[in-house]
Amino acid sequence: MEPFTTLTAVAAPLLRDNIDTDAIIPSREMRTVSKKGLAAGLFSGWRYAAIGSRDPDPDFVLNDPAYAGAQILVTGANFGCGSSREHAVWALAEYGFRAIIAPSFNPIFRGNCVANGVVPAVLPGSLVEKMAAGLAAGPGRTLTVDLVAQRIDGPAQESHRFQIDPESRDALLAGADPIDQTLRLIRDIRAFIDVDRKTRSWAYPKG
Amino acid sequence: MSRTIFDKIWDQHRIKQMPGGADLILIDRVLLHERTGGVALKSLIERGRAVLAPERAFAVMDHIVDTFPGRTDRTTMPTGTDFIRATREAARITGIRLFDLDDPAQGIVHVISPELGIVLPGTTLICPDSHTCSQGALGALAWGIGSTEAEHALATSTLRVNRPKTMRVRIDGRLASGVTAKDLALALLGRFGVGGGAGHVVEYAGSAVEALDIEGRLTLCNMATEFGAFSAIIAPDEAIFAYLEGRPFAPSGACWGAAVRAWRELSSDEDAAFDTELAFDAAGVAPMVSWGTSPQLVVPIDGAVPDPTDPGPGSIESRTRALAYMDLAPGTKLAGLPVDAAFIGSCTNSRLSDLRRAAAILEGRKVAPGVKAICVPGSTRVKRQAEAEGLHEVFLEAGFEWRESGCSMCFFAGGESFGAHERVISSTNRNFESRQGPGTRTHIASPETVAASAVAGVIADPREAVR
Numbered sequence: 001m002e003p004f005t006t007l008t009a010v011a012a013p014l015l016r017d018n019i020d021t022d023a024i025i026p027s028r029e030m031r032t033v034s035k036k037g038l039a040a041g042l043f044s045g046w047r048y049a050a051i052g053s054r055d056p057d058p059d060f061v062l063n064d065p066a067y068a069g070a071q072i073l074v075t076g077a078n079f080g081c082g083s084s085r086e087h088a089v090w091a092l093a094e095y096g097f098r099a100i101i102a103p104s105f106n107p108i109f110r111g112n113c114v115a116n117g118v119v120p121a122v123l124p125g126s127l128v129e130k131m132a133a134g135l136a137a138g139p140g141r142t143l144t145v146d147l148v149a150q151r152i153d154g155p156a157q158e159s160h161r162f163q164i165d166p167e168s169r170d171a172l173l174a175g176a177d178p179i180d181q182t183l184r185l186i187r188d189i190r191a192f193i194d195v196d197r198k199t200r201s202w203a204y205p206k207g
Numbered sequence: 208m209s210r211t212i213f214d215k216i217w218d219q220h221r222i223k224q225m226p227g228g229a230d231l232i233l234i235d236r237v238l239l240h241e242r243t244g245g246v247a248l249k250s251l252i253e254r255g256r257a258v259l260a261p262e263r264a265f266a267v268m269d270h271i272v273d274t275f276p277g278r279t280d281r282t283t284m285p286t287g288t289d290f291i292r293a294t295r296e297a298a299r300i301t302g303i304r305l306f307d308l309d310d311p312a313q314g315i316v317h318v319i320s321p322e323l324g325i326v327l328p329g330t331t332l333i334c335p336d337s338h339t340c341s342q343g344a345l346g347a348l349a350w351g352i353g354s355t356e357a358e359h360a361l362a363t364s365t366l367r368v369n370r371p372k373t374m375r376v377r378i379d380g381r382l383a384s385g386v387t388a389k390d391l392a393l394a395l396l397g398r399f400g401v402g403g404g405a406g407h408v409v410e411y412a413g414s415a416v417e418a419l420d421i422e423g424r425l426t427l428c429n430m431a432t433e434f435g436a437f438s439a440i441i442a443p444d445e446a447i448f449a450y451l452e453g454r455p456f457a458p459s460g461a462c463w464g465a466a467v468r469a470w471r472e473l474s475s476d477e478d479a480a481f482d483t484e485l486a487f488d489a490a491g492v493a494p495m496v497s498w499g500t501s502p503q504l505v506v507p508i509d510g511a512v513p514d515p516t517d518p519g520p521g522s523i524e525s526r527t528r529a530l531a532y533m534d535l536a537p538g539t540k541l542a543g544l545p546v547d548a549a550f551i552g553s554c555t556n557s558r559l560s561d562l563r564r565a566a567a568i569l570e571g572r573k574v575a576p577g578v579k580a581i582c583v584p585g586s587t588r589v590k591r592q593a594e595a596e597g598l599h600e601v602f603l604e605a606g607f608e609w610r611e612s613g614c615s616m617c618f619f620a621g622g623e624s625f626g627a628h629e630r631v632i633s634s635t636n637r638n639f640e641s642r643q644g645p646g647t648r649t650h651i652a653s654p655e656t657v658a659a660s661a662v663a664g665v666i667a668d669p670r671e672a673v674r
Contacts, residue, residue: 015524016524016525016528017501017521017522017524017525018401018501018521018525020637020639022618022637022639022640022641022642023639023640026619026641027618027619027620027621028619028620028621029621030242030620031285031286031621032286032289033245033246033249033289033290033293033294034246035246035250035354045640045641045645051627051641051645051646052645076522076525077402078401078402078405078435081401081433081435082337082637082639083336083337083618084243084335084336084337084339084351084352084353085242085243085353086243086335086353086354086355087243089353104402104405104435106435107405107406107435107437108337108351108352108353108432111352111353111356112353112355112356115353115355115356116355165227165228165229165369166227166228167225167227167228167229167367167369168227169227170226170227171227178359178367179256179358179359179362179363182231182359182362182363182365182367183362183363185222185223185231185363186363188222188223188231189222189231189233189259189363189364189365192222192233193233193364196219196233200219200329200469201458201462201465202327202458202462202463202465202466202469203235203327203329203330203458203466204262204263205262205263205456
């Protein structure tokens with residue numbers, strides 16, 4: 001996974017509450033047993049003129065050429081609610097998004113972001129609204145997400161500290177594979193299980 | 208120090224604290240299904256990693272399998288066969304027990320896990336599925352994750368998790384006749400919103416929760432993910448222990464006694480402190496039905512579609528958008544709204560008691576002309592039990608289709624679906640845009656409301672249909 005430190009990129013506003021993972025990547029777009037090939041299905045229910053078609057709906061924000069190459073999404077509360085499908089983050093990441101700014105995230109979706117090097121940055125709703133309005137007023141404007149300083153900087157020298165839990169921040173900065181990291185603790189894990197198996201034998205099915 | 212049930216389970220499973228502040232938590236059970244589990248197993252195999260404890264991991268086919276009688280690996284969903292076969296192959300390679308299509312134990316993962324005694328009080332259980340919180344109904348700490356975290360749990364028997372906050376939702380009072388756990392779950396969402404449980408493990412407690420049977424508790428906990436919660440949990444009682452005794456994967460012999468002794472210690476201590484406490488009166492709950500495209504957009508069944516500019520959950524913009532999608536106008540009564548289809552199924556409401564209550568309404572009645580009505584039992588076992596009781600005949604004679612078990616049309620995966628602009632009354636958990644089909648308009652409600660509405664051809668109050 002690519003480490004994330006700081007990113008300056010075009011930011012796209014999509015200010016709707018409760019955008020669910022069915023909207024981010026409809027189940028019908030998850031066609032292969034793979035983490036790849038999902039970008040074309042991103043927001044497909046909104047992005048294309050009709051379901052099943054690939055004709056862009058000109059009213060959808062990402063179809064505005066000014067947002068081409070957008071890597072930051074500014075969006076509404078409870079983003080990523082619904083199904084746990086990690087395909088939602090795989091689709092966002094494959095499309096190019098590396099940071100999502102919202103007043104709140106669904107917890108499973110937030111975990112999936114971190115697992116894939118995408119920064120889930122939390123800012124107060126009033127700030128997000130202002131930020132989205134500013135971006136909509138000047139399509140193609142950039143923001144800077146600085147994970148080291150934990151700040152988001154806008155074009156008019158405005159700068160806001162965002163919320164992210166330290167565990168997620170460390171993981172994103174390091175870009176390390178969490179499974180490899182945890183496997184370094186395998187002795188501790190096995191020792192814990194050996195003791196646990198004695199105290200809670202009932203929790204271990206007879207293999 | 209006094210502890211909540213969550214604290215007790217967490218502390219027992221905490222291996223160590225990580226530098227970032229998260230805890231390394233032992234995971235007792237990993238459950239997988241072919242939709243999101245197959246890709247996790249495949250990725251694990253491709254990276255040359257083994258499953259640390261295959262005897263504590265289980266896989267099942269439920270999400271994209273067809274539910275037509277006589278089904279095979281071939282699916283209505285264009286590439287569903289690939290998911291089925293990849294999962295089967297990966298389970299074989301990794302040595303994980305798979306409940307395949309033809310297995311009598313097959314069914315929706317959150318239905319079969321309690322049936323088989325896989326989920327146990329006091330255990331930690333994860334599944335790459337948001338409705339894993341259902342299983343907290345048995346006193347387990349069970350939560351949904353993504354595929355990458357599932358790989359982590361398979362490879363290490365652990366997850367790194369930030370300790371969630373604790374919330375107790377105390378629900379007292381008696382549910383009125385014809386009002387169910389589903390209505391309670393929807394009423395809670397209407398009152399506290401889809402962010403109401405954010406950051407918390409929600410313990411449902413109080414006399415109304417204790418009075419729910421096990422299947423009702425599963426329904427209540429099921430929708431904790433819609434509540435934005437980390438998970439939900441209910442203190443296990445003697446009814447849970449009796450339910451689990453003798454189930455295939457439940458402890459037996461001397462282990463059984465030790466298990467029950469441990470489980471009796473799980474309940475939150477009398478004076479345990481919660482980060483957040485909410486109270487709710489069950490007595491005031493009516494049968495609920497959703498009108499919008501978020502499960503918080505609900506009203507009592509005798510209510511009307513609210514004006515989006517009135518105070519309510521979510522933004523005015525999102526409620527306005529929901530109205531347009533659902534083709535509804537403020538002030539429209541929900542009861543009496545014509546429906547094109549009726550669906551009974553899903554991990555929320557497809558268990559035997561759900562089917563019994565729906566059948567009690569359908570007995571001797573017919574589905575209204577032009578209404579497509581489908582019942583999908585939650586597991587093969589539920590289906591067989593229902594058939595042994597003759598419930599299938601009630602559904603079939605009423606005009607319902609009677610299917611094989613699976614998640615079915617709770618969501619549209621590219622195969623079978625309801626039609627564009629069709630209005631569906633559904634016992635499922637999500638009314639998102641296009642969830643049940645492209646442009647389909649979903650109203651979520653209890654199974655008895657679905658049954659009553661199927662008969663009436665319009666959204667109908669089940670209390671008027673109960674005999």
